[in-house]
Amino acid sequence: MVNSAVAPILLLAGLAGAQSSNKRGLVFTPNADWPSDNQIWVQSGSDLTWYYNYQSQPSPDYTSISQDQFEFVPMMWGVSANLSDTTFLSQVQTLINQGTNITHVLGFNEPDGSTSNGGSDIQPKDAAQAWVANFEPLGKMGIKLGLPATTGGPDGIPWLKQFLANCSDIVSTGNQKKNCTFDFLPVHWYDNFAGLASLIGERRATWPNTSIWVTEYAFANQDLQTTQEFFNQTVDYFGKLDYVDRYTYFGAFRSKVSNVGPNASFLNNGGRLTDIGSWYLGFSATNVKPTSTNAASSTGIVSGWTIAAIGLMVVCTNGLM
Ligand SMILES: *[C@@H]1O[C@H](CO)[C@@H](O)[C@H](O)[C@H]1NC(C)=O
Ligand SMILES: *[C@@H]1O[C@H](CO)[C@@H](O)[C@H](O)[C@H]1NC(C)=O
Ligand SMILES: *[C@@H]1O[C@H](CO)[C@@H](O)[C@H](O)[C@H]1NC(C)=O
Ligand SMILES: *[C@@H]1O[C@H](CO)[C@@H](O)[C@H](O)[C@H]1NC(C)=O
Ligand SMILES: *[C@@H]1O[C@H](CO)[C@@H](O)[C@H](O)[C@H]1NC(C)=O
Ligand SMILES: *[C@@H]1O[C@H](CO)[C@@H](O)[C@H](O)[C@H]1NC(C)=O
Ligand SMILES: *[C@@H]1O[C@H](CO)[C@@H](O)[C@H](O)[C@H]1NC(C)=O
Numbered sequence: 608m609v610n611s612a613v614a615p616i617l618l619l620a621g622l623a624g625a626q627s628s629n630k631r632g633l634v635f636t637p638n639a640d641w642p643s644d645n646q647i648w649v650q651s652g653s654d655l656t657w658y659y660n661y662q663s664q665p666s667p668d669y670t671s672i673s674q675d676q677f678e679f680v681p682m683m684w685g686v687s688a689n690l691s692d693t694t695f696l697s698q699v700q701t702l703i704n705q706g707t708n709i710t711h712v713l714g715f716n717e718p719d720g721s722t723s724n725g726g727s728d729i730q731p732k733d734a735a736q737a738w739v740a741n742f743e744p745l746g747k748m749g750i751k752l753g754l755p756a757t758t759g760g761p762d763g764i765p766w767l768k769q770f771l772a773n774c775s776d777i778v779s780t781g782n783q784k785k786n787c788t789f790d791f792l793p794v795h796w797y798d799n800f801a802g803l804a805s806l807i808g809e810r811r812a813t814w815p816n817t818s819i820w821v822t823e824y825a826f827a828n829q830d831l832q833t834t835q836e837f838f839n840q841t842v843d844y845f846g847k848l849d850y851v852d853r854y855t856y857f858g859a860f861r862s863k864v865s866n867v868g869p870n871a872s873f874l875n876n877g878g879r880l881t882d883i884g885s886w887y888l889g890f891s892a893t894n895v896k897p898t899s900t901n902a903a904s905s906t907g908i909v910s911g912w913t914i915a916a917i918g919l920m921v922v923c924t925n926g927l928m
Contacts, residue, residue, distance in 0.1 A: 630845060631887065632657035632678075634823055634855040635666055641861070642668075643903075644878050647888075648859060649677060654889035657853065659713055659822070663698040674708040680753075682713035683741055685727035690736040696744055703748075712745055713793060713822065714738065714755035719766040726758065731769035738770075738787060739777045746788045756793035756822050759806055763794075764813055791818040791852060797827040797867060800840050811850065821845065821854040828868035831897070838883045856887055862897040869897045877902035 635658050638644040645668040648655055657678035660666050665679040681702070683695040703709050718734050720726020729737075734755060746752050755770065757763030774787035792810055796803045807819055826837035838856070845851045862869035863876050873884030875895050879902070882892045895901070 629654075629656045630851065630853045631655055631842075632659070632680075632853055632855045633859055634658070634857055635660040635669075636860055637666060637668065638860065641878055644861070644874060647874070647878075647880065647884075650888070652889065654887070659855070661716055663695050664702075665707070678710070679707070680711045680713055681709060682716065683737070684716045685718075686715070686729055686733055686737040690733050691740045692737070693740050693744075696741040699745060699750070709750060711751045711753065711790075712742065713753040714742065714789075716756060717758045717795065718755045718770075719760065719762040720758045724758075729755075731766055732773045734770050735773035735777055735787070738774055742789075743778065743787065746790075751790040752788060753791050753793045753820060753822075754789045756795055759794070759796040759798065759802070764809065768813075789817075791820050793820040793822040795823040796821065797823075797825055797857075799826055800837055800844075803841065804844070807848075807851070816850075818850055818852045819848075820852055823855065823857040825857045825867045825871040827871060829870060831870045834868075834870040835883060838886070842886075856883075858883065858887070872897050876900040879903050 631654050633648045633655050635645075635648070637660065645666075648658070649669060649672060655677070657680060658666075658669065659680045659682050661682050661684050663681045663683065669677060669679065681695075681699055686692075687694070699709055699712060715727045715729055715734055715737075717724075717726035718729040718731075720728065722728050738755075742752050754767065757766050771787060775785065778785045778787055792814060794806055794810065796806055803821075803824065807821075810819065811817065821841075824841065826834055829837070841854075841856075845854045856873075857867060858865070858871050858873045860872055861874045861876050861878060862872040862881075865872045871883075873881060873887060875881055875897055877900050879895045879899075880888070880890070880893050881895050881897050885891060885893045
């Protein structure tokens with residue numbers, strides 16, 4: 608799923624240290640209506656170390672922040688009519704040539720899902736052809752490859768199996784059998800904790816020792832208590848499992864534009880952090896109800912400018928060197 612932000616709390620980072628983890632990142636859905644929301648996720652003291660935005664290019668909001676502070680992970684969302692098109696590969700190579708330290712890339716977004724639900728709706732055979740054209744060369748360059756993230760539905764594993772079988776057919780020559788390469792398996796989930804644990808377990812049973820990235824998840828359309836319990840349980844679980852390398856909760860938006868229910872969102876309707884929004888960044892509870900409308904104080908703007916200023920300093924410093 609894809610959706611179409613400001614109350615920075617002046618608290619010391621690390622108060623919620625038990626939950627903090629460098630696995631944690633941002634699935635970024637830029638906010639054209641309230642652009643200041645975009646700065647909330649990169650405020651001073653935030654635990655978020657990386658982001659993706661469903662695209663091959665970094666978001667203009669974050670280009671002034673260096674990769675080692677907030678790592679951008681490019682995604683090839685879907686395929687072109689020309690399945691051998693290598694635009695994604697060229698774009699990533701260009702980023703690298705320009706000095707952006709790209710170390711990971713993500714495959715297609717929900718290829719087993721319909722486009723009306725935010726999926727890229729690709730046949731496994733077609734996806735395999737596009738993967739070989741774009742991802743295999745990046746793997747040879749040492750970039751870590753994330754398989755396509757299927758939906759949490761029952762078609763996910765069968766889709767991946769057909770994809771990998773087709774991929775092997777393309778890269779094998781005669782008797783020389785080969786497999787496509789990948790380094791980690793991204794998953795999506797929008798139901799309860801038991802289901803999420805089972806989804807991950809099933810994939811680990813099918814592809815032993817594969818690292819998991821949970822690149823979209825929430826318990827959609829629940830009451831606040833259930834939403835928060837799920838949030839706490841998953842953050843704790845991912846933190847403890849060494850094979851869950853990274854995760855991005857799907858909630859970095861205002862509750863009124865949420866397509867996973869208002870209680871799952873990180874921001875209320877005035878752009879203030881809700882409890883889970885604040886916990887996710889590593890801060891304390893705000894007691895802001897997701898559906899409330901009270902707006903952020905002006906400190907939010909100050910925070911945005913501070914980040915811009917730090918970004919400028921980085922650019923200037925690099926320019927001098
Ligand atoms: C498809 O893309 C590949 C790689 O860029 C190119 O070599 C080929 O000519 C393209 N095919 C068509 C029909 O445009
Ligand atoms: C790129 O990032 C990786 C992973 O953080 C790091 O190991 C590597 O040293 C970085 N390379 C450069 C040139 O900064
Ligand atoms: C390749 O994918 C197609 C669907 O796109 C599927 O029908 C076929 O069975 C797959 N091939 C293998 C070897 O799994
Ligand atoms: C390719 O992957 C399949 C399924 O994981 C495995 O059984 C097979 O041994 C692999 N083949 C090669 C050549 O690595
Ligand atoms: C998985 O990892 C374990 C522990 O590192 C190792 O013993 C086992 O051989 C691995 N299995 C596969 C299929 O690579
Ligand atoms: C959000 O949570 C509140 C408080 O638990 C609940 O009353 C409301 O029904 C929830 N909203 C939805 C759409 O589930
Ligand atoms: C979630 O965790 C926070 C601490 O991080 C705690 O204050 C809160 O009570 C927990 N909520 C639930 C519903 O477990």
